Amino acid sequence: MTEQGLLGPSPIITAKSLHKMYGPHVALESVNLEIPKGATGILGPNGAGKSTLFKCLLGLIGTTSGEGSVLGYDIKTEGELIRSKIGYMPEYNSLDPSLFAVDQVRYAGELLGMNPNQASQRAHEVLEYVGLKDQRYREIETFSTGMLQATKLACALVHDPEILICDEPTNGLDQRSRAFILQTLRRTVNEGGRSVIMSSHVMDDVEDVCESIVMIHKGRIVVQRSIEDLVNQVEKEIELVIWGGASKMESELSSDNLRARRLGRVIRVKMDDDSTVSKILQAAVRAEVQVRQMKQYEPDLEDIFLLIMDKLGAEIKGTSDLMTPDHIGGAVHD
Ligand SMILES: Nc1ncnc2c1ncn2[C@@H]1O[C@H](COP(=O)(O)OP(=O)(O)O)[C@@H](O)[C@H]1O
Ligand SMILES: [Mg+2]
Structure with missing residues (x-):
C-alpha cells in the first residue's frame, strides 16, 4: 500500500x-x-x-x-x-x-x-x-x-x-x-x-x-x-534569541547532546523531551549568554518543503527557486 x-x-x-x-x-x-x-x-x-x-x-x-x-x-x-x-x-x-x-x-x-x-x-x-x-x-x-x-x-x-x-x-x-x-x-x-x-x-x-x-x-x-x-511528522524545535556568544552557546548545547542549528542570533534546538528547555537554560548559564526569547518553533510548509528538498540533495533555498528549471547549482541566498 x-x-x-x-x-x-x-x-x-x-x-x-x-x-x-x-x-x-x-x-x-x-x-x-x-x-x-x-x-x-x-x-x-x-x-x-x-x-x-x-x-x-x-x-x-x-x-x-x-x-x-x-x-x-x-x-x-x-x-x-x-x-x-x-x-x-x-x-x-x-x-x-x-x-x-x-x-x-x-x-x-x-x-x-x-x-x-x-x-x-x-x-x-x-x-x-x-x-x-x-x-x-x-x-x-x-x-x-x-x-x-x-x-x-x-x-x-x-x-x-x-x-x-x-x-x-x-x-x-x-x-x-x-x-x-x-x-x-x-x-x-x-x-x-x-x-x-x-x-x-x-x-x-x-x-x-x-x-x-x-x-x-x-x-x-x-x-x-x-x-x-x-x-506533524516534522521534528519540533525550540527557537532561542540570544545575546552574547552564539558559538559558545552552540558548543555548550552540543556538549549536552542537544542538536542545534544557528541562523544568525537565532538558534533552533531539537525538542527531545520535557527536559530540553531546562538543559537549554543551563547551557546558557555556562555559555554566559542572555536568552532574550524562547519559544516553540512551528515549522510552516515552506520549511518542510526545504527539509524534503535538502534530503533530496537539491540546492533549493525557497519556493522562489522552484522557478529555476534545473535548480542544481542555483543561487544560494539565505
Ligand atoms: N511535448 C514535449 N516534448 C518533449 N519534451 C517535453 C514535452 N512536454 C514537456 N516536455 C519535457 O518534459 C518535462 C516535464 O514537462 P512538464 O510536464 O511541462 O513540466 P511542468 O508542468 O512541471 O513544468 C520537461 O523536461 C519538459 O521539457
Ligand atoms: Mg506545467
Missing part, C-alpha cells in the same frame, strides 16, 4: 508505475499515486512533470507504460469519458480572443456534449461564479490575465464536473486576482463538494487551498500525503 492509501478508502485518481517518455527524455518515472477526494496540490519546479501528469490522467497524451484511473475509468482507453467528468483548466491560453466570454464558455459546454440551451444557461451561471458577470459580453482579447484565468476556469466548470484539474491557475496573476482564483477553488471544494487538483510551483497557493499534497521532482513523486501529516 502507498502512503496515500492511509488517507481514505477510495481514491478518485490512481496511477501505478506510470512512465512517460518524450523521445529519449523521461518526463514521468514510476509514478504511483492515490489522490483522495477533496483538494490536492501538485507541487514541483518548472519541468518537474506536472503538466505531463495531468495530460496523461486526462487521456490527452498516451503513457509510455503503466496504468492509471480517474473515477474508476482507465486513462488509456476511456479518456473521452474521463474528460466529460472532469473540468480541465490548462496551463496555456486556450481561449478564442475574438469571442465574447459568454460564447466561449457556452462553446466549451457544447464541446463537452451539453445541448445549446443548457450550455448557454450554464455559461451565464459559471461566469457569475468566477466574478465575470459584468464582462460576459466583452471580447476576450480585451481581458486582463486575471480575467483570462477566470474565463478558463468558467470553461472548466461549465458541465459541473466532479473533479477540477487546474494547471498553474495562479501563474502570472497579481495578488488580487490570485486571491480570488484561490478563493473560488476553495469554494468549489467546500461548498460545491467537488475535488480540486491544482498544480503550482508556489507552496503558498497549495497551502491556501489543499488538504493534501503531492511533490514531484524530476518526474518522480517524492512526497504524497496530507498536509496535516506532513506538518
